Amino acid sequence: MFTIDDLQKLYNSSNYIVFFGGAGVSTESGIKDFRGENGLYKEKFKNYRPEDILSKSFFFNHTKDFYEYYKTHFLNPNIKPNKAHDWLAKAELKGKIKSVITQNIDGLHQMAGSKNVIELHGSVHRYYTVKKNQPIDGLPIIIKTEGIPKDTDGDIIKPDVTLYEEPLDTKVVSNAIMEINKADLLIIAGTSLTVYPAASYIQYFKGENIVVIDRMPMNFKNFLQGNVGEILSKIKI
Template identity: 50%
Template sequence: MNNKIEELIQLIENSDNIVFFGGAGTSTESGIPDFRSSDGLFNEKLNKKFTPEQLVSHSFYIKYPEDFFSFYKSKLIYKEAKPNDAHLALAKLEQSGKLKAVITQNIDGLHQMAGTKNVFELHGSVHRNYCENCGKFYNLDEMLNLDGVIPYCEECRSIVKPDVVLYEEALDDVVINNAVSAISSAELLIIGGTSLVVYPAAGFINYFKGKNIIVINRDNINLSRSNTLVINDSIGEVLNKAVLSNK
């Protein structure tokens, strides 16, 4: 493991255009669970078993808005979560000028909380909420403080929808273009905390034309690319050793 950490340190030191592509595993060390692992959640009111993917789908949001928001508020929002060493290390790399972009599938905003500026959120953010009718903006606290399980706009009484990409919804074109541009121009791509099974986001790494790829993930992932350094360990611990503790 120490040899791999040393190799990681050298790759970072020799690279001036690094891009990080991350998923849920980046935030699990902040106490945010990977909701995909909790399969078959049972909803007593509807007397039906739903997968997490169904519960955060556009169809479910339209058909069962109260149940959607009940699940969303209890399972996808973690207000007390703080950035872990992975987020802090990436922020440090950006401040040094080496890291050019963070591309994340997470919606928790922890990268920005750690200090990273150039973050492309493929699936949106819990911190942005908009009225579906008049477009009034609500931050997370404002949305949660609206009366009732379903948040209704104070101006026009329409539903306030979180700015997150639900299943069956398309990703934002501007975010896609920025993410693809960053990856395609990167010299070093670090992939962390993702199983690379959620598409279309996982397909973005195919645009990488640079020298090396680093994969930091507790579990093995299927990535048949040359010049790939694979470290199966805690992403927070690895980046702590390679960036935060490395003088």
């Protein structure tokens, strides 16, 4: 049986640790995951399924409803980093964690102090205009706009997040694969590894050890069950 002490030994002996995280990393901050017991996918919004709302076609066909849902579920200003984010930032500062690859869009890793963060699905802190395809400081506009947020030219503002029906950014993917390939220890946490193509990047790991942390049981040799922040905070940096 794999233990905290075993993870500590791997942490101590590894030189290039990469962290690959999913929604379960942020649940301890009060953010709902998607597929969990009380996840977002269990709740409909105006008779729409969240999977449909978070799609490219829904954004363009029902922009007002998209933003009503988006603002309610993804723009909580009171959300703060938790023990997992803090531990990762400190471990990076010590030179142990080389990069954080995240499927989350909440920006909590950067808020905690992590520098080398690869955001596979974008960020709620970045926006661009649809027609001009230009970056814009869209968050203040979205917060104060009741309906569809637009720039001064009337161009619709879109979050820089990857929706269903959209491809991942090729440069971001390339960076993630490169980091996984260089790692001698890969820590996978808070993800069921069912979101593709992100989950498929694990195949590029060529190192010796993979450790998986999740609240739900998973079939991995080096597996720790529990909350990510609680487990990581027991590892001495």
